[in-house]
Amino acid sequence: MAEQHDLTDREHDVLGLLSKGRSVADIASSLGVSENTAKTHIKNVYRKLEVHSKQDIIEMCREIETGEH
Numbered sequence: 001m002a003e004q005h006d007l008t009d010r011e012h013d014v015l016g017l018l019s020k021g022r023s024v025a026d027i028a029s030s031l032g033v034s035e036n037t038a039k040t041h042i043k044n045v046y047r048k049l050e051v052h053s054k055q056d057i058i059e060m061c062r063e064i065e066t067g068e069h
Contacts, residue, residue, distance in 0.1 A: 019061040
């Protein structure tokens with residue numbers, strides 16, 4: 001999915017954390033960046049995947065894992 005949507009390596013990392021339901025603070029801490037930087041990466045992921053919420057990402061990843069897409 002990362003290649004299909006032209007995600008950077010960091011955005012791919014963020015996507016993985018978002019798909020697990022992680023919060024902005026958790027993502028920032030895990031990646032060693034500020035919350036503002038994490039928010040920027042999250043916004044980029046949302047834009048590139050054309051989703052509007054973390055739940056959309058979770059559902060998208062679940063569909064891919066189960067082959068329902």
